[in-house]
Amino acid sequence: MQERAEVTRRAVLATAAVLFEQHGYVGTSISDVARTSGYTSGAIYFHFGSKEGLARGVLEAHFAEWPRYVERWESLDAPVLDRLVGLSLAVAREFRDNVIVRAGNRLWSERRTIPVSLPRPFVGWIDAAARMLTCAEEVGELAPGTDVERTARVLVSCFFGTHTVSDALNDRRNIEEAVSDLWMLLLPGLQAAPVDPAKCLDGAGRLLAESRGRPAPSVK
Template sequence: MQERAKATRRSLLEAAARLFAEQGYAATSVNDISARSGRTSGAVYFHYAGKEGIAVAVVQDRFATWSQLAARYADEAVPPVERLVGLSYDIAYALAEDPVTRAGARLWAERATINAPLPDPFALWTAATTRLLAQARLVGHLNAQVRPARTARTLVPAFFGFCVLTEALEGTAAVTDRLTDWWQLTLPSLRPQPETRPPAGASANSPSSSLPPPGWRSSS
């Protein structure tokens, strides 16, 4: 019984997400969701208490929690800044290709039309970015002038706005290449600055974060 209920909830959520991503919150009805999912409208009200409830669930599922990215975030074998870069590609790919993530982003943009409070996804993103930057600072991979919390509060909205605007102007296929360009501009300001007077015969190299090659796609 529990497995059946879980499957019903999932099918409703995925059907609603596709509709929200395609046509927006206002243009999607409970009947649309039930028809797309093959379930009854009563099932929507039973499992999610209506369209508002399922909208909140869609935002929480991928856009506001990113539980599927926890393993990459916690992988201490990878330097912190490289983890941050890798996560950005995973998120950009999801925003471009994953229906539930796309729906979460669209619902967030349309939140004023939804009669229910949506979770703030950017608080989690900012906290995760702050922690990674703080870890990078501890191991000497961050410019001493960079303040993790302040920098995270700038990087997160800049990244999200960049992804949304790039897709709007150039389409989803351009996002990966443009993200590589974005990091090539951004990373030098995060890396430690070379010594102004390096020892004779020595080069002042700083740690670098590898960027995925053009056309890279997340395997997650």
């Protein structure tokens, strides 16, 4: 019984994510989710309580995507900056391809229309970036005198700003190229011994390809 309830909950959540991503919070109703998912409105209310609860469920699923990504990239045996860049590219792909992530992003942008307490964004990313930068500092990869906390905030701000522009211009179709361009500008200021930033991007690309089981494209 519990397993069946979880299957129902996940199916409803997946359908709601598609509709929220396409139509936004205001443009999506419980009736829409019921009609599209094939479950009754009663079943949706049972699992989520309200449309606000359903939106919160999608946002919580969005935020739940990230700890496993961060843990994996922090634990890889590779240069720290390669791992940081690789993590950013992996996350960029999720924002482009994962409907739960895309829906969560849209719901957060519409948060003032959702009358419920929502998870706080960005803080976890800033903490993760600061941890990886600290590790880079400890192994001698980071430029001497770098303010780790400030740099982490700037990196996260630049990363999500790049997402916003890519989303507005072409629905994130070029997001990997845009994030790579960002790192081409930032890496020379971060590296203890500046080298061609394309080498770091190539290293990150190889790590990303290994995680997906396909050859890495070379960064030109």
